[in-house]
Amino acid sequence: MAPKPAAKTPNIVLFFIDDLGYGDLTVTGALGYKTPHIDKLAAEGTRFTNFMAAQAVCSASRAALLTGCYPNRVGVYGAFGPKQGLGLHPQEETIAELLKANGYATGIFGKWHLGSDSIFLPKQQGFDEYYGVPYSHDMWPLHPWQQQAQYPPLFWIEGNKQVKEIKDLNDAGALTPTITEKAVSFIKRNKKKPFFLYVPHPMPHVPLAASANFKGKSERGIFGDVLTELDWSVGQIMKELKDQGLDDNTIVIFTSDNGPWLNYGNHAGSSGGFREGKGTSYEGGQRVAAMIRWPGVVPAGRVSNRLLSNIDILPTLVKLTGAKLPEKKIDGIEFVDLLKGDDTKKPRENFLYYYRKNNLEAVRKDNWKLVFAHPGRTYEGSLPGKDGQPGPAPEDHAIPLALYDLTRDPGERYDVYSQNPEIVAELEKIAEAAREDLGDDLQKRPGKNGRPLGRVEK
Amino acid sequence: MAPKPAAKTPNIVLFFIDDLGYGDLTVTGALGYKTPHIDKLAAEGTRFTNFMAAQAVCSASRAALLTGCYPNRVGVYGAFGPKQGLGLHPQEETIAELLKANGYATGIFGKWHLGSDSIFLPKQQGFDEYYGVPYSHDMWPLHPWQQQAQYPPLFWIEGNKQVKEIKDLNDAGALTPTITEKAVSFIKRNKKKPFFLYVPHPMPHVPLAASANFKGKSERGIFGDVLTELDWSVGQIMKELKDQGLDDNTIVIFTSDNGPWLNYGNHAGSSGGFREGKGTSYEGGQRVAAMIRWPGVVPAGRVSNRLLSNIDILPTLVKLTGAKLPEKKIDGIEFVDLLKGDDTKKPRENFLYYYRKNNLEAVRKDNWKLVFAHPGRTYEGSLPGKDGQPGPAPEDHAIPLALYDLTRDPGERYDVYSQNPEIVAELEKIAEAAREDLGDDLQKRPGKNGRPLGRVEK
CATH class of the missing domain: 3.40.720.10 (Alkaline Phosphatase, subunit A)
Structure with a gap:
């Protein structure tokens, strides 16, 4: 052009x-x-x-x-x-x-x-x-x-x-x-x-x-x-x-x-x-x-x-x-x-938190964030580095399923999954659509994605 | 006047x-x-x-x-x-x-x-x-x-x-x-x-x-x-x-x-x-x-x-x-x-975090916060309330000694006590002066304070 x-x-x-x-x-x-x-x-x-x-x-x-x-x-x-x-x-x-x-x-x-x-x-x-x-x-x-x-x-x-x-x-x-x-x-x-x-x-x-x-x-x-x-x-x-x-x-x-x-x-x-x-x-x-x-x-x-x-x-x-x-x-x-x-x-309205190859670790709708059970690193519990020398690389932990209301809990500390089944259902739908579109290695349903180079196409 | x-x-x-x-x-x-x-x-x-x-x-x-x-x-x-x-x-x-x-x-x-x-x-x-x-x-x-x-x-x-x-x-x-x-x-x-x-x-x-x-x-x-x-x-x-x-x-x-x-x-x-x-x-x-x-x-x-x-x-x-x-x-x-x-x-430069009757729970100098071991409530780990009904009153936990650098850790999650003995010593001095002045029930040295009404005087 x-x-x-x-x-x-x-x-x-x-x-x-x-x-x-x-x-x-x-x-x-x-x-x-x-x-x-x-x-x-x-x-x-x-x-x-x-x-x-x-x-x-x-x-x-x-x-x-x-x-x-x-x-x-x-x-x-x-x-x-x-x-x-x-x-x-x-x-x-x-x-x-x-x-x-x-x-x-x-x-x-x-x-x-x-x-x-x-x-x-x-x-x-x-x-x-x-x-x-x-x-x-x-x-x-x-x-x-x-x-x-x-x-x-x-x-x-x-x-x-x-x-x-x-x-x-x-x-x-x-x-x-x-x-x-x-x-x-x-x-x-x-x-x-x-x-x-x-x-x-x-x-x-x-x-x-x-x-x-x-x-x-x-x-x-x-x-x-x-x-x-x-x-x-x-x-x-x-x-x-x-x-x-x-x-x-x-x-x-x-x-x-x-x-x-x-x-x-x-x-x-x-x-x-x-x-x-x-x-x-x-x-x-x-x-x-x-x-x-x-x-x-x-x-x-x-x-x-x-x-x-x-x-x-x-x-x-x-x-x-x-x-x-x-x-x-x-x-x-x-x-x-x-x-x-x-x-x-x-x-x-929505946001998809993909990480690693193709893990759908969380989805967000408005103020609600549904975190799926996944292996994830954490910096908590180990001494951070100092003066340029890094602390130990954060190890993977088993991060559990949780729902956070970011209006009152932007720090993601208070799981309210059990209180909000309708919200969870809405977020699950968003996740399901994302999996259809982009795949999700956590579900062992990678679809056509996972290639190191090139676009995922349906 | x-x-x-x-x-x-x-x-x-x-x-x-x-x-x-x-x-x-x-x-x-x-x-x-x-x-x-x-x-x-x-x-x-x-x-x-x-x-x-x-x-x-x-x-x-x-x-x-x-x-x-x-x-x-x-x-x-x-x-x-x-x-x-x-x-x-x-x-x-x-x-x-x-x-x-x-x-x-x-x-x-x-x-x-x-x-x-x-x-x-x-x-x-x-x-x-x-x-x-x-x-x-x-x-x-x-x-x-x-x-x-x-x-x-x-x-x-x-x-x-x-x-x-x-x-x-x-x-x-x-x-x-x-x-x-x-x-x-x-x-x-x-x-x-x-x-x-x-x-x-x-x-x-x-x-x-x-x-x-x-x-x-x-x-x-x-x-x-x-x-x-x-x-x-x-x-x-x-x-x-x-x-x-x-x-x-x-x-x-x-x-x-x-x-x-x-x-x-x-x-x-x-x-x-x-x-x-x-x-x-x-x-x-x-x-x-x-x-x-x-x-x-x-x-x-x-x-x-x-x-x-x-x-x-x-x-x-x-x-x-x-x-x-x-x-x-x-x-x-x-x-x-x-x-x-x-x-x-x-x-x-300094701030004293007193709580309850007269517990000196933490002291701060600039960006450094030294938290003393104390019994304290936590909201984490219990389901919060909903729609006006409160969750269970937070229970006391044994909060351990820790040093936080609020410049890089305003969320108070990464204890760097062991890395910073000079800073700890400075903060301990501030705490000691506070205890002399206002007492500290955590140290079982309440001085003249602890009265429910009226001023603490040296």
Whole structure:
């Protein structure tokens, strides 16, 4: 499709922060450092408190964000390793491809993690420009705390080429400023046409490192330093938008790929009190900070508690920009009216908590969450790590069937299954439909899914 | 002391909501109803996320708020029953007395619960006017779910007189509008002099009831209806301030006496994910929603995560109004600079979690909370109540010694005692000083405290 001019369409900046917990911003209760630039997005836009990462792990959540699909639908599970040869299927249509077809300049500066072989890299998924790391920077031979001999050298990638090896923590510390500089440059160079700027910062994923300007400056150790630098980065990018006169016509979205990696102790973030963290389908793993700013369109200083997910961003941006939806089925639901301030709208009623290969661990409808019996990790009961050294990897426990009412129990501690048979029946129906559509390894009925690469089709 | 004119001093409106959980407002994540008027206080003022009720139970928290003291210092424990003959000692100086001495008109409309015998009523504690209930409206012979034969009839009190018996839930449903009407009238009648208006709403304490305008209107059942009506009440009072041209020169404070009463299930609120609720020294019991609005003085739309407590309100109001501090020692610390926007200020570094007669259950310094081994109730592990019928009263468990880092673990689930001996030593020192000052029944060293009425003196 020939790109068409779309001069009046809004620019889009999408921040996607790695392992940032729900509680890691000043506006959500962080202690020991401050995030004024990120908080300003909430003050000048709308903050969402029931915004779910589609899966509580890196590659899967990124696939969901960029395709508008539950990650198991597009065959992406877990976190891709450098040598696995896996990636998001090139035929899947990403936000970048849809917007590019609509005349947008597209750039990604940061962590990709949807395949490090060249066929999978961002330029093959709709991005004009890429500068960043191909996967998490703990998959690194020089990682200080683990036997990492299995990992190849980690390089900065520009376009499709490796340009510079990351050899020490000073390099890793330079992740945030380098990405910031590239993002600012992209705005400068593309200020005359609509652009989609995707900024998936690799921090505060471990190993943590902050550059010299920020190291040792917070009251919260290196984690606070890293967050302060990330906040600075958001401020720099917002300043560039303002300097170019673009900030009124730019939709800025800020969210995280999953909850905090809790067994890293003081090198991990905070779920804000929600149960568990990354790698679990409890709220601490999947409920993430989220805010959207678009002056004059999205109400300022508003908080919305409607259920949404990162898979809903794609159809929403498509509707706002006049782009086309992907040809294949997606799971995301557009929330334009809600975004514009109509809180009577309930665009998303249900949410599916898939994890691992294809386990349907829980389903949600409105405030009700039905957790199915499943093997799941827990961070509780073992000592968390400290100062960069992780605690023991959380072991699987037999998680029992339970129903939680998230209106009065967002911490998921008070099982009310026996009191609510009608609610359970409704949720079971939703689960049954999900199993028909996407399968469920817990039921030993995987259907056609379970492939490591490629879309699940009925 | 002769009242002196204080025409330029700000008016004060203090909302103190009963059993409102941290998560029960839209701005803190509530589902199924909306609180736009209360949220507006946060948008136009500063919201505090580490604001602690001094004790997680009704009378004790009210004594703390009004005297600026830990409640055990002034000999107030738990929730006074109607026939106990106990109350806040008349010689304790309350915010109302201090402001009245400074020329303020003072009124309380709502629930007192600091003694129902006439010597203890609000008119004897500095309030010019009182209309409300003397204690919780579950201490009521007509309570639908419990054997309440031990309770005398519950009356509306005006000044020192019983004026009308509350005989049915429609009467109880009329609690919120009646209190609202009286508060609005007080503003109208006192608009020409500075006033202190204290509005301790008895809802959403059980038994819940909303008036006809609100019943059945929310998506969250009666609890949502009650919250919608409370939000309406705040809106009415704010509207009256605005209509009288007073809203710029009025300090509006909004907070709660303690966390949600969780064994009431869907008739209880939400701790927002914090652990446990009312009647516990976990954060769910004591960390409460709090916001302060004073246009032009207190920054709008700001979130502060500094540690504060409701005992800090008295000295702060004293400083802001030029009133005098009480003659006897208080525990509250003024936070005027922080309130005005200087977040480098850390007025409160420590906090003492006393509960029951005089058990020092935990101490906090900054982000660190040391929980001492103690018998404590837990709501976990038993089925919560439903539709007004409570679940089983939570039983005591042996709560073990633990250290929590609230920066990364606000949910208090990951004990890091063994990793942080220096921090433990610091917190032990704070506890030791508290024991010297106020005693500690857990140590069987009650000192001079433990009296049901009267101040602890060294």
